[in-house]
Amino acid sequence: MRHPPRMSVLLAGAAIVTVSCAFAITGTASGAPAAPLCTVKYAVVGQWTDGFQGAATITNNGAALNGWTLGFTFPSAQTVSQGWGAKWSQNGAAVTAVNESWNAALGTGASATTGFIASWAGANTAPSSFTLNGTACATDPGPAPTPTPTTPTPTPTDPVPGAPELGVTGNRLTDQNGATRRLRGVNRSGAEFMCVQGHGIFDGPVDDASVRAIADWKANTVRIPLNEECWLGLDNIKPEYRGANYIDAVKGLVGRVLANGMTPIVELHWTYGQYTGNSSGCADIHASCQKPMPDTQYSPAFWTSVANTFKNDRRVAFDLFNEPYPDRPTPTTAQAWSCWRDGGACPGIGYDVAGMQDLVDAVRATGARNLVLVPGIAYSNDLSQWLTHSPSDPTGALAAAWHVYNFNTCASEACWDSTLAPVAARVPLVAGEIGENTCGHAFIDRVMAWSDAHALSYLGWTWNTWDCSSGPALITSYDGTPTSFGIGLRDHLRALN
Template identity: 75%
Template sequence: MASTAFAVMGTASGAAAASVCTVEYSVVGQWAGGYQGAVTVTNNSAALSGWSLGFDFPAGQVVSQGWGGKWSQSGASVTVVNESWNAALGTGAKVTGGFIASWTGANTAPTAFTLNGTPCDTGAPPTPTPTPSTTTPTPTPTPTAPTTPPTTPPTTPPTSPPPTPVTGAPELGVTGNKFTDQNGAVRRLLGVNRSGGEFMCVQGYGFFDGPVDDASVKAIADWKANTVRIPLNEECWLGLDNIKPEYRGANYVNAVKDLVTKVLAHGMTPVVELHWTHGQYTGNSAGCSDVHASCQKPMPGAQYTPAFWTSVANTFKNDKRVVFDLFNEPYPDRATSTATQAWSCWRDGGTCPGIGYEVAGMQDLVDAVRATGAKNLVLVPGIAYSNDLSQWRAYKPTDPAGNLAAAWHVYNFNTCADETCWNNTLAPVAAEVPLLAGEIGENTCGHAFIDRVMKWFDDRGLSYLGWTWNTWNCNSGPALISSYDGTPTAFGIGLRDHLRALTP
């Protein structure tokens, strides 16, 4: 069964306790035949360098997915073992993990727990009552799951209300496979991309394509968008000397910060995303032969990209409302000869077949962000221009902050562009971690295709952003607007009306 990041919370050395450990068990959300649970363990004894939590289900529940450790089940007995990197559990420290399980008849809570074989005290287990989220549960568990959660919310009214979402842009975290805010309320990211910051500066024309004043940002919010993705250029941010002085370094950084501030002021989540990077690639599907950050490269480079994310993370680490999207559209699969080579390059970087520069892998970039102390939500895209998540779970980076989600892109001309592919490759990922379709679009100047995408994502409570809030010709590429006052194109009207219908 799956395991994901397990966060160890602050210790209080020497705290007195009546027993070796204390366990709190809770039901986060429940639906017919399935539920999401959480277990918090407090170590009241000497510090541990490794731990194993054990308990028995009393009513035939079966775990299908787990995070926060390595989960296994034999009969009624469940065991959760630490990951190699989070084995330390100090005196007074707490650790929390979660799981998805099936149930029939009664969802009775377990009452006895052990930590490394020693019995723990338990708080009074809460009565398992349905706690519906503001979205529908993700219906597809891992292939070994014995049951399939429903695609509709619980029909029994809850005895207690769900958490109230925070007002304005939230500080986003990951709870199981959902985005949640600081109140614990489930959130969806729904909105648009604001292209320009990736290409205008390197081409010598400015910071953004079109206005980014308050009125233009308000026009985005008027569509009932709650998220704006902002593509960036690493050479402009870092101030490399091939960029005009007026558009590089501090000037560029301040322009980006100003746009982020405006997005936040209108209650929307800013997603800062690395789009164009340094590194010469002339192989299969090359966007350009230029070494500079003037087109989409197959992978970020080790020379500058870790420094970019170190700087960006330090800039925004004190504001967890800002989300980090590590790299726009990796395509190492076009350079390498096997899928294994592509996914290994994607995660680990280094010397990759077919790519002539040293690559920074996704793990390198996560490490660069977390080394700054930033706890912000991090989005990690797949391969094949972010359209392939087939091996994302097997190769996903380790995140010590436990605040990692998957990013995916889809257009009508992509390979994975139908419900069969989405059911087979996206649903297993969405059952484990939150999933954001960071770019959705079509080149038809209509919206029939994104209507299908939005329905599939709506049915599962997932997130998506339209490409793009720019006044381009929608016949040559997906453009949502014909004017920065928010006037939609024939393509954009589909997204605008849909967002307004979701949030009247």
């Protein structure tokens, strides 16, 4: 955040149709049926009021293919609006998915998974037949496998109690037992600005009572914005608010969050580097406002130090940078995403930029395997090319982060369906900040409803006693008394627990 009635949702169980594709084979015995050479599994992954997310997995049981086309017909007027893992098109009820260049090769025994977002009305009946490269698929899935009597029936995985050691499994956050976890909670602003302004380290109390008040809302996560100059102890910061004093204070808050059973997310909010271009927050070279991107001079050093501090406790998650906006100074979107990932001398930014890959590398070079959140561009509101440009991570523990307020460009269910759902289908997605400037909660009610329908994570901005005209404050007192805005988040979190 730059400092300044609930929808009815239906979560459908995964409806799965499995069919076998039979290609004609020369040389088979007269009258003998052709062996099934492929399998297609169709699933409704999630469903809400007027839309759903679907997936189709093709397994090739025959000769290797170099290029494939999946075809099927929707029986109930469903319409695809967005797809991934293939080039999707629709003509009337007929749907076609053609391979991408990177998954054109489908060897014997190999599988390709594609997904899509579609609308529906009245009924959402699954397709009953499919074609692969123009050949009809048989609807008979073959004989059911014989169960092995000695194999025990699997039981649901129980989540670990308290704050988990977070990892990534597919598009889910998981704990050390493999149970799915969702992060739902609040931001605790203050440590990003109080120190650089010379007023202290935190804005308001961060003692056990105030942290326990957050837990009383049934929050399970607290995001803690930080300032790189204060953490690194630069001499433009008052001695009492910098270096070891600052680090010890942050470690103390992290410890109290953990002691109350919640996940702490430490996040780089304000950074060094002079920027006076489009949407500049300040002309100061120091870390006294939101800059468009991290800097090479201090940001990698910040993450090296933070990662070394917390790498032995994987219950602590890292959020690389608050709200990148390289799209404002750079001439094109392509240049903005390149700057976002690779950094360097970015057009329109007057300092050397550390890209998201630089920061991931700084974290992983310490040996830290903690969960890392990577935000998008446009103040973290645009994730449209996140999958294409995402940094590489040798540990596979990356999640996408986005921010959404009622005044953002992408602030509607239609935009979330088209640009966020494809990301959420591939990697965990965490809304690090949700809020609105209305002093109410109608907008975040919609955000939470959509996020719940997609099993996503979200954190309200912010657990501070500010007037709503200066920012979306959740509370009027650090005992947890909510504002009119905060009532929406508090009641929703309590209803989920």
